[in-house]
Amino acid sequence: MQPEEITPVEADQRHRTWRAVSIVVIALFAVSCYLYRVFNPNYPVVYNDIREHFKYGSIGTEPMNGVPYWIWKVLPEMFPEKLPGPGPGYASLGFLYEPGRDLPIGMARRRVYLDRVGLNCAVCHTGTLRETPSSPRRIILGMPANNLDLQAYFRFLAACVSDGRFTADNVLLAIQTHTRLDPLERLAYRAAVWETREVVLQRKQLISFMDSRPDWGPGRVDTFNPYKTVQFRFPMDHDATIGTTDLPSIWNQKPREGMQLHWDGNNTSLEERNKSAALGGGVTPVSVDLAAMKRIEDWLRDELQPPPYPYAVDDNLARQGEALYQAHCASCHAFGSAYVGKVTPIAEIGTDPHRLDSFTYEFAANMGTLFAGYPYRFTHFRKTQGYANMPLDGVWLRAPYLHNGSVPTLRDLLEPPENRPKVFYRGYDVYDSHKAGFVSDVPEENGRKYFRYDTAVPGNGNGGHLYGTKLKDAEKAALVEYMKKL
């Protein structure tokens, strides 16, 4: 059959049809591009400088556990009475604001249909230091967050969304004082208010068992117990364990490779330890931003070092202390020593056992299902029977001491338990260079209340680790002087 030649009209009409189809396709594409630009599903705010990235970059906590940016912004304005003290805003929970910055350190921004904010590593691993109450605050990356009360933050969010005033209308009204949202965004924010309530309340419900345990206070966290319900939905009716620990420093990771990490030494893999911490911060196996994490991990492993002790050190005294350190501490705490990074059995170390007991075998075995389906599925979690011996780099900044942060200063740690402070205050960041630790007898400053740490509370015991407690006072002073230089 010979193909019929088409008439000019038909040719023109075909041409027009194609043009119409192309125009429709291009228009759809353009509309998609517009919507994509407005609601670009997933991109983080990127920082080229690694320190900025550590402080403000996203590791992927926002998609599942983030809070829409504007909601997060207006909560302290809508519910100032739910914050524990004088602000401004989230600063009262111990979040650290740098001048000129919209978000505090540790809070990252990422577009997930809407801009959302979520936690990153820096929130728990950035602290501050003052020489005197009137000195400027120095922000130090990688040190334990000594201000942040993470539990209070979660409780604040839960209290806000549970409040009857947390409605789409009120939230939009509050947002209006900051910015004009376009109509599409307003609609999205209405849904976001509902979604935020659901997400926060679900999380609150999952970790409600934490309410029957002692408060963390600033600088402390129960890392693993929340996983039991958040990740595995374990029934908690027979689990009364307390897993609250002091936040650790995270600098200088390279020499820690292969050590038993976490306070109880339950994992020997840096990567798993890091990913596990990220899960705690709110990433999921699906939402985790591995590339962003890798930047931080590489930096923590290869570059970030503890800051040198900034105050005067008596070198003669320190020299005497070094000998004592070698004799009494080094075998467990010096890099390269026989027992560093290994677990000392609980019976021997004698410190508070709650944290150890909270990491049960059942839990450890189930940790092997995290990141299932991915090549980096957790394979290194183990139940141990003691606490791990930590290297002491930058130990002067890691106060209070022991895994539960129960001893405020190095000098106190060298006292037998009965002489260690029974009650002290955490969260104050003025340094006590005599005892090596933060000043711990200040209950309040400018209206801001610090956390009263009672060693009699379960999980807060300051017993054990009796090494060096029998030294003479002069020797102890020398040892402390030396340890400032670590």
Place this chain on the structure above:
Amino acid sequence: MSTPQTRSRRLRILLVVLLLAAGAGFFTWWKLFRRVPTYYASPEEHFKYGSIGVEAPAGIPYWIWLVLPRIFPDKLPGPGGYIALGASWEMGREVPIGFTKEIVGIPRVGVNCASCHTASVRTTPADAPKFYLGAPSSRFQAQGYVRFLFACAHDPRFNSATIMREILAIYKMSWVDRFLYRYLIIPFTKRQILQTETRDYYWMPERPDWGPGRTDMNPFQRQVMRLPDDHTIGSTDVMAIWNERAHEGFFHHSDGLNTTLVESVRSAALAAGATKSSIDIPSLDRVQAWLMDLPAPKYPYAIDAALAARGRAVFDSQCAACHAFGGARTGKVVPVSEVGTDRHRVDHWPQSSADAFNHWADGYPWAFHHFRSSNGYVALALDGVWLRAPYLHNGSVPSLTDLLEPQEKRPKVFYRGYDVYDQEHAGFVSSGAEAERTGFRYDTAVPGNSNQGHLYGTDLPAADKRALVEYMKTL
């Protein structure tokens, strides 16, 4: 009228249709039926995690299996996911020992020999358990596992939306797999579980619960052979399967219903869920070969050597004839009238079942020929007996010490499934708060659970009993 032109056109269309059908068929096979046998270089790993052919007919799709404990924690007896059902989960592993993850189209989880034949032992409650391969399971609730699956499938939350939400929260599944899971795999799995309950396990509710570490011959007769329900009770303690070379020629199963190891291994795989077409004979042969020389584990705690030496004399005089390798009656059936223990298990396996099973697989190279019925229980060799508690064929006596007491002094009620070892009595701790909370209340008054009989040694002086127990720890 068909011209050559239209004929070739039809041919071309036919060809295209055939190609499309072949493509669809290949896709279906690839995504749902393609079996990629798991292979572990080490036979020990293979025993723990290798497939015996259960996944295709009875496997649970991996992602569903993984999230079920998270969706239905209320249907588990405690925290720990499948560990709450007694699974022996090595830390760092993806599935517990005795569970297999094998690709049959998609990854599916089945069970193998090790689920029932691995013991979990702790020295103190705070310890992580140590696992002993080939030992009778101390904790695993085979019945609890299937009941958990049944309960999940009955629950309205067992639906595609709920399950997919849970899966997608932890795994970025491909769009094709999402579609298959949502519309095919999840509904089909639910139907399959419910069907298994009504077709294969309909008899279970009227029987006494097995509890951890026990199983039943009923699945054999109802699920595998489809014999009508005779309402008999077949509960038995799981047996040790190590050191089989030394056991060659002995009767197998507690009542000695078979005389060959190979048939015992293969028939057990069928009861675990393998079918005639899916059973993996080479895999089972590999397991069997490994079991031949798997040593019985040594008692891991201190032994009073002097006391044990004295106990040896008592053993030789009192027990060896029936229970020592080389003993006259060792590995042979002792009539129930003579041993006096609970007879339910003997009555449970009539000759008719044996005959039926001997013809059940006719035509297959692995057909069965050696099943029989007996009138009693096998006198077992006692290698590794310290780990085989509780004792007697039905696991009705918690410790060796208790077994040396007359029936009236044996515990009437005790708790199974708590895996802290009781060094004093040689058995697992079977009383106390933790044992009661996490264990299964074993009531010897329940039919099939009687702790009667086997009164040998019960009249020995207390010192001899202690010495005998100490000696038996060395076996």
Place this chain on the structure above:
Amino acid sequence: MADDILFQPLAFRNLTVKNRIVRSNIAGRFDNYDGSGGYARINWEEKFARGGVGAILSSFVPVSIRGRIMPNYATIHADNRVPFWRAVGERVHQHGCKYILQLSHSGRQQDIGGVENLRRKALSSTGRTESQNGFLCQAMTPGEIRQTVADFAQGARRAREAGLDGVELHGANGYLITQFLSSGINDRQDEYGGPLENRARFVLEIVEAIRKEVGRDFHLQVKINGEDRGNAVYPWEKKGNTLPETVQVCQWLEQAGVDALHVSCGSSFPHPLNPPGGFPVDWAVKTYDIMISSGVFVFQRYLLMRYRPLRPLFRYFWEHSKGEVIEGINAEAARAVKQAVKIPVLCTGGFQTASFIRKVIGEGCCDAVSIARSLVANPDLVQIFASGRDRPEKPCTYCNKCLVNAIKNPLGCYELSRFDGDYDRMIQEVMSVFEPSPFAQ
């Protein structure tokens, strides 16, 4: 009656017409497909001659096949057409009526091209697609222009050979000559486009060629738009020529030796103002479909008529620039032309009332009026006027149903109300054009 201006003879340079009523250009698809003449056309023209009009202006007569508006329209593109036209002329002359043949070329405004034109685009001054129906076209080359000018001259020669009384150039209503004249259509960059004198070059060359071919003593008149009103349908289109421009062209035509002018309007056909009146959409959906393959916009436009919810859109475009005036709609334009030239001027547009016609002629708007639709309704209109009646008993309603039927059905009056609702009687009347038939006994 002797002093009634309507019945005064009108003397052109080469021709005298017995009264001032002229049948304007109108016909149906009465001929053979190829444009060879049919007997129905002779019947059709005789109907009006018998009715007493002074002259008949033929309908659109293509000077080439490529210039046709639709098949079954008699052409004058070849010498073998002369006998037919002679027969037409003779029949009309029997009634003392003159016959003036309208030499025409569709240009791009080709409603149905026919199989001969199926695979080629129409010729025009421009290559731009026509805006209402989407007729495709290509800009004429100088060679094609020369050929077309010659076609017109040959058409005039054949008309003369056929014994007809004169020719009219169809320079109105959007056909080829308009496409050159109109500033709204002509976008040429050469000597035929741009300023008015360039745009008029084409028609003046035709006049010159005709004069050269037939001499000075053969009646030649030109039909021209008073105003183009090119934006009457789509407001975004260009307006086209204005009245002063038309007047200028008319003066040039007079100088070139044209004997009379015939004033119409609208740079398309049909046009909201020409023929003035209604637009019968219900009929259009029954006939317009025949053009669907002719232009690239016809289908969309057809849908606008076909689906009632869309009709308001169509109506808006068709009616937004239409005024109330129907009868004498071009009278003012004709007056302007008449004031500028010495040759007689004819005016068309809805005339149906004797007193009104007397008035426009009397006021010097024109020398005679041309009537089409009112004569289709009442072919004996002149006799009605002669009998002293000012208007026929059943006047034309200006419904334009004749217009929309013309592309598909035999031409006639399709206004049912004029037949007291009797459809069969109406069709019988329409079909009367086929009587007598040459093969009937």
